[in-house]
Every structure is written in structure tokens, then in C-alpha cells.
Amino acid sequence: MKKNVLIIGAGGVAQVVAHKCAQNNDVLGDINIASRTKEKCDAIIASIGEKNAMKTDGVLAGHALDAMDIEATKALIKQTNSEIVINVGTAFLNMSVMRACLDTGAAYIDTAIHEEPGKICETPPWYGNYEWKRADEAAEKGVTVILGAGFDPGVVNAYAALAKNDYFDKVTDVDIVDINAGSHGKYFATNFDPEINFREFTGVVYSWQNGQWQTNKMFEIGKTYDLPVVGPSTAYLCGHDEVHSLAKNMDGADVRFWMGFGDHYINVFTVLKSIGLLSEQPVKLADGSEVVPLKVVKACLPDPASLAPEYTGKTCIGDFVKGLKDGKEREVFIYNVADHKDAYNEVGSQGISYTAGVPPVAAAMLIASGEWDVKRMANVEELDPKPFLNILNNIGLPTRIKDENGDRALDFS
Template structure:
């Protein structure tokens, strides 16, 4: 049984992970959190203390580390005796943290695919450009690496596998739909790191259809979805992490990702993009200052964690999976609905951070118990979804299923 967890990162998702680890420290053991700015970690630990989140008395300490320095991360893993590392720092640090885990033997868990700061929307499959290159080494050294253990990617990957295994002989399509029907009351803001958020939408939108990669552009393909709780919502086809692993594991199926956007978001985004303010390339001002426009926009926007106190409404994220059973067509919608205000009341974070952070802790608990301690690299759909759903049900993200006109719990 693996115990003792090191959390990398100190943003909104890290706060959720910290609270959920604390609530389950009887399973996860000693807890540590590290970021380049230790004071941010200390602030998160204070929220854990204020909520009385620790299930039992135990260790929860903060540390400073530059997660871009693999040797420094490895040294910290050894110092604190961490056997599980939950990486919820920026996606730019995935590979250095993964390398540290491979060096030390600690299990690695992240919530998003690695990104190179100098590149946007690389050629598919994205995982093949980075993490998957370390798969053979993980297997050779017996290191567990669970990739994309957030909600999307993460839980939606498990939704797909569950729908296919439970209801189908063959799968023909997987459409992932992410709707945030909440309101944060700001003129304009992103629900997670603005730099990462915008980078997702400024490049080519890749999707898998007819057993090959196809391309479109952001906001070029949209449709209205009628979903539980949030009702009718417009969503647009977007590029996203899980499309790349699901396409590899279910190559016979069309795989697409759809994200909800309001007209106001699209208008502001379009103006920023047309002005060149979403570029990751440096520009020089008339005064001789070198500035990266995207980083400037990020600095001017609200910190996503600051949105939590006033956030209201719900998210609905799920998979519409189609296929055949005994030669007849079937379709099933597997989903979760989360409430922003409830998330804030429990852990002091908004619902987007909550849905991203809770699954990573569920994955850590499964690694700790041995059920997901794979001793190699896995994407979520390559692991048994049922124990994952069982823990998610218990710790705040219940799974629902719409099938044949009925809406039930997944295990009803």
C-alpha cells in the first residue's frame, strides 16, 4: 500500500486537492504541498485548518520548490518520503515532475496534458509528443503514472469506458460535452489559468472522425445541447486532451469534445485574438520593454481562485456515447452535475476547480489501495472505472446515467 502524498501546485485546483487529501488522510497518510511560492501553500493550509478538514491528526506541511527543476522535485520527494505525487501545477511542469517520479519511484498523477510554452496546439496525438514517450521507461522501472486524472480529461474518459463496457458491443462515437452554466459576476474571466485556457482555443481544433484526424477552427462548429439540470446550452467543438487518448484506445469511434461558451465570452475572446493579445510570442513596446501579450492579459484578468465566493449555478459535464448492442443502435449519456456554491462552502473553491481536483484525489486513493497501482503509465480509460466512480460518489462527484429515457445513478 502506497501512502504519503506530495501535491505540486498552489492554485484553485490544488486547494481542492489539499482539502480532499486532508479529508482522506487516513488512507493517504502524511501530506505535503509545494509550489515556487511557499506563502501560497501556507494560505491553502490555513483554509484546511479553518475548515477542520483533516480526518485524523497527522502531517500536512508546505514547501518551496521550482517544479521546472526535476532534480529539486526529486530531492523533495525523497525528503518528505512521498510515494504518490499529485501534480496540479501548470501544465508546463508535467515532464519535469514525471521525470522526478520516475527517478524516485513515486507514483505520478496529473490532470492535464503537458504543454511546451513555446508551442501551441501541436500535431496529434498530443500525448505522443510528451508523456507517452516515457511509457516504456515507467513500465521498465515499475512506476505508476496516471495521466489526465481531472474531470476532462479524466472522469470523462472513465465515462466513455463505462458506457462502452456496460451498454455496447461496439462503439461508434464519443461526444464529450462540458457546460458551465454558472455565473461569477465578473465582466470577463476564465475559470482556470488564463494562459492555459486561451492556449486551448487559439490553435487548430483537432478531432477524430472516420478513423483519422480532422481539423476545424475554434467556434466554427457549434450545436445546442439539452442537458440535465442546466437545460439547453450552446457548445462549440474544441480541441482537448482526452480526444487524443480516446482516439488511440477506441480508434473505430468518432471522438469529439464540445465546450459551452456564451456570446459575451466569444466576443471578448475574438477581440483579444484579433488584436494579437493572445499571442505567446514576445513583442517590444515603444519604450523598449519586451512583453508577452498572453502573459499580460493573464496578469490583467481576475485570478480564477478569486471567483469562488460569488460563483452561482451548476456545471454539467458528460459523454454522449453511441454504438450497437446485439446489432441494434444504442446511446447513453453518462454525466455529473456540480454546484459552484456547494463547492465553495465545502473547500473554498469554485466548481470548475472542484471538478478538476476531486478526481485526482480519488485516483490517489486507488493507487494507495493498490487497485490502480499499475506499475506503468495509464490513461484513465485504461483503468477499471467502477472503483473510481464509487470513490467519486463518496467524496463529492456522483455519476449519473441517462439510458432508454431513464436517469439513474450509475450503479442503480
């Protein structure tokens, strides 16, 4: 049994994580939030107070921390007696924070694959370049490391595992579809850190098909899905984190990721990319100084957390899974619908942050209870999905399924 959570990061997703930890602090214990800027932690703490979110009296504190400093992170883990670390800072921090957890024995949870600032869309399987290299050490030390426990990756991995375990004898196709049918009212903005967001779409698109990695260009392949609640939506084949682990763990099934984009987003993105403003490589200015164009664009765009008050509409994210059951072909769609305004009213964040921030708290609760305290490294689809989805049903992200028997809620209790 583990307790006491250290949250790394203080952006929109961290705000959701902190609120949900507060709502479940009877299970999770002390809550500490760490960021380079302590004022951001304090703002989250204030918002928890405004919502009266703490389920029971307990520790809720903010700390200044450079999480790239492994020794400083280790010291804070020990100082706060944190046995679970939820890393929702930038993906550049993953290996440093994981190192601190491996050295201290604290369980580690993140929501995305590690990235290096000077590299994008790395050779598959991307996890194999970084996190998976520490798998043997995690097992030898008995340290629980849960990778990619957001929504996508994360919940969609659990949906794939659920389909494989309960709905098919053999899975042939997993198509993950992420549609944000909401509106933030800005001319142009990204729902996550712009630097991380753009890096997903400026390189090669990798998918796993016919037993090998297939490459495409961004926006090269699109299709329209008619989805529950949000209706017909155009999505494009993209590279994404979960493809890299599901390719290994879905027994040869084709795995693709599709994300919805409007024409306006595509036009702005194309212009920025075409003139080099989305490059992660430094360029020299006339005065001899250097800047990274992508960081300049990030500085000019709205902070994703600032979008929440005016955000309206809904998201629909899920897995279309095809395969064989009792010798017959079938298809199911396992999904969740979230509402931006509901998310803001509850935790002060928009729906994209909400869907990303609730799942790592569910994972933390399962580590606290022992069900997911596996004392090794695991991607979400390698774990029993039902306890995870059951908690999500109860804390804000209910699962539904649409198949030949209709559209209905799934109960895992």
C-alpha cells in the same frame, strides 16, 4: 500499498486536492503542498484548518519549490517520504515533475497534457509528443504514471470506458460535452489559469472522425444540447486533451469535445485574439524590452481562485455515447452535475476547480490501495473505471446516466 502525498501547485484546483486529501488522510497519509510561493501553500493549509477537514491527525505542510528544477523536486519527494505525487501546477511542469517521479519511484498523477510555452495545439496525438515517450521507461522501472486524471480529461475518459465495457457491443461516437451554467459576476474571467485556458482555443481544433484527424477553426461548429439540470446549452467543437488518447483507445469510434461558451465570452475572446493579445510569442516594445501578450492578459484578469465566493449555478459535464448493443442502435449520456456554491461551502473553491480537483485524489486513493498501482503509464480509460467512479460517488462527484430507461444514479459499490 503506497501513502504520503506531495501536491505540486497551490491554485484553485490544488486547494480542492489538498482538502480532499485531508478528508481522506487515513488512506493517503502525510500531505505536503509545494509551490513557488510558500504563502499560497500556507493559505491552503489554513483553509483546511478552518474547515476542520483533516480526518485524522497527521502531517500537513507547505514548501517553496520551483518544480521546473528536477533535482529540487526529487529532493522534496525524498525529504517528505512521498510515494504519490499529484501534479496540479501549470501544464508546463508535467515533464519535469514526471522526470522526478521516474527517478525516485514515486507514483505520478496529472490532469492535463504537457505544454511548452512557445507551442500551442500541437500535432496529434499530443500525448505522443511528450508523455508517451516515457511509457517504456515507466514500465521498465515499475513506476505508476496516471495521465489526465482530472474531470476532462479524466472522469470523462472513465465514462467512455464504462460505456464501452458495459453498455455497448460497439461504440461508434463519443461526444464529450462540458457546460458551465454558472456565473462569477465578473466582466470577464477564466475558470483556470488564463494562459493555459486561452491556449486551448487559439489554434487548430482537432477531432477524431472517420478514422483520421479532422481540423476546424474555434467556434466554427456549434450545437445545442438539452442537458439535465442546466437545460438547453450551446456548445462548440473544441480541441481537448482527452480526444488525443481516446482516439487511440476507443476502437475506432469518432471522438469529439464540445464546450459551452456564451456570446459575451466569444466576443471578448475574438477581440483579444484579433489584436494579437492572446499570442504566446514575445513582442518587442518601443523601449526594446520584450513581453508575451498572453502573459500580460493573464496578469490583468482575475485570479481564477478569487472567483469562488460569488460563483453561483451549476456545471454539467458528460459523455454522449452512441453505438450498437445486441444489433440495435442506442445512445446513453453518462454525466455529473456539480454546484458552485456547494463546492465553495465545502472546500472554498468554485465548481470548475472542484470537478478538476476531486478526481486526482480518487486516483491517488486507488494507487494507495493498490487497485490502480499499475506500475506503468496509463491514461484513465485504460484502467478499470468502476473503482474510480465508486470513490467519486462517495467523495463528491456522483455519476448519473440518461438512456432509454430514464435518468438515474449509477452505483458501483
